[in-house]
Amino acid sequence: MPKNGSAGHRNNAPRKRQVPVAQLDEENPIVQQFRIYSNELTMKHDRHERIVKLSRDITIESKRMIFLLHSIDSRKQNKEKVLEEARQRLTKLIEVNFRAVALELRDQDVYQFRSSYSPGLQEFIEAYTYMEYLCHEDAEGENGTKSVSDWQAIQAVMQYVEQSSKPKEEPTEGEDVPAIAQDESPKKFQFFVDPTEYILGLSDLTGELMRRCINSLGSGDTDACLETCKTLQHFYTGYISLNCQRARELWRKITTMRQSVLKAENVCYNVKVRGGEAAKWGATFDQKPADEVDEGFY
Template identity: 80%
Template sequence: MPKNQSGGQRNGGPKRRQPAVALDEDNPIILAFTKYSNELTQKHDRHERIVKLSRDITIESKRIIFLLHSIDSRKQNKEKVLEEARQRLNKLIEVNFRAVALELRDQDVYQFRAAYSPGLQEFIEAYTYMEYLCSEDSQNEVKCVSDWQALQAVMQYVEDEPPKPKDEDGNEVDTALSTPAEESLKKFQFFVDPTEYVLGLSDLTGELMRRCINSLGSGDTDACMETCKALQHFYKGYISLNCQRARELWRKITTMRQSVLKAENVCYNVKVRGGEAAKWGATFDQKPADDVDEGFY
């Protein structure tokens, strides 16, 4: 005999459904949560739009870097390649970064930092690599690239002019008598985070290492030596930073160290083998010891 003879209900009968209570749309709590929901939806949509723009910037920046690596002293195509790369980089600044700046306008940029960080770092890598190649032909011994403030000064924008009003016949109305406040256009900018600049600039060393190896293949041993010196200067500056708690920067410095050793191995082959270094290549089979302390472990 079952212990409960009331159909399995402890209270002695089937449960009755409570009638649905109509929500009061004018309730302050309901209004507050509706507002929060709309804000989160708008933030999510803005985040997705910025991610798509950043993806386009990343893809185009990688293509520009690949274009810059096509420079060959034997083909004498440096000026042509640099001019094309400069135009494509300016287009990224005027179109893609302008669109991101419009999305971030009047917003907390650090809330959306993860959305545009990959594209910004890849762009900084391409932009500084183009500047380094441009400075190779200069008379100055020290090669230089733009700092984050110079890059910030480039990414300044002005609102588009509003369309002029038209009359019934479709002719533009003269607005010369409008007030100065109506004529003034608002300015805005894309914020270049100094941290993102440091991370993006550290990726430049990988391209310089490839530049060093490619120069060996084309027989331009002077470029090998100059590029190796630039890599050593970059590495010396980065290991002087206190970055024990900055995991991403520490990982990039470790990769930078590998690039410096590869470039030094190329220069060693050039010094030892001379003109035959290009035939031997730049093999790098040795790995640095784990117990070597460079000041950032």
């Protein structure tokens, strides 16, 4: 028996009646319209996931290109070889990965899918402009600075032509040959390069230039170190002239750019002020000092 001496607990709550599920009228125009909306959302989500996967591949390959470009060393004389390999791999990215993204975005509102390919595009612009800077490192621009491609130049590279899978058929008797040629003309499409994404990707280039400045000093190339620092200063001067108080991402990148400029300027300051105290690259230390040299201890 229960401890409270009662006859047990009985659930006296009224039971819920099972209401039969109403059958949807598929012929209802409202139901049909919501079916259309559901299919559109499903297709949009699937396209978004496919673009994200392609953008991830572009990001990974672009990072590898940047690491490859940082392997350039004046002591090894491998600049031309590394630049040629980087140029081929970046061209493959344009012809394969960005072409696939352009096909996904064809006849679509590109701004709806901007967040899905933005990281890959910015990383690609960083790698592409860094390769161009190294290619034109020995050449001076009109204003005495190194030159890289602008937004329109990168947009011109990403122009594609649709490949027709149908075999060419010979016109039969009585058919108009110009009409057939007009129908079979290849259609052109492009990958839209957002100018905002170009500015954000180009701002990341300053971090690689800062590493280039420090690596050049490590390899003994002080001239490249000083020239890279000047390029960083030109970039920073241009970016701080922008009115970007409301652009949080750009303001954050400009803050990071300022830190890169300060690091490069500190390195160049040490080269100018204390450069005479540093040992020249390739100096030998095998020779023992003479007996009459006073080294400061007894």
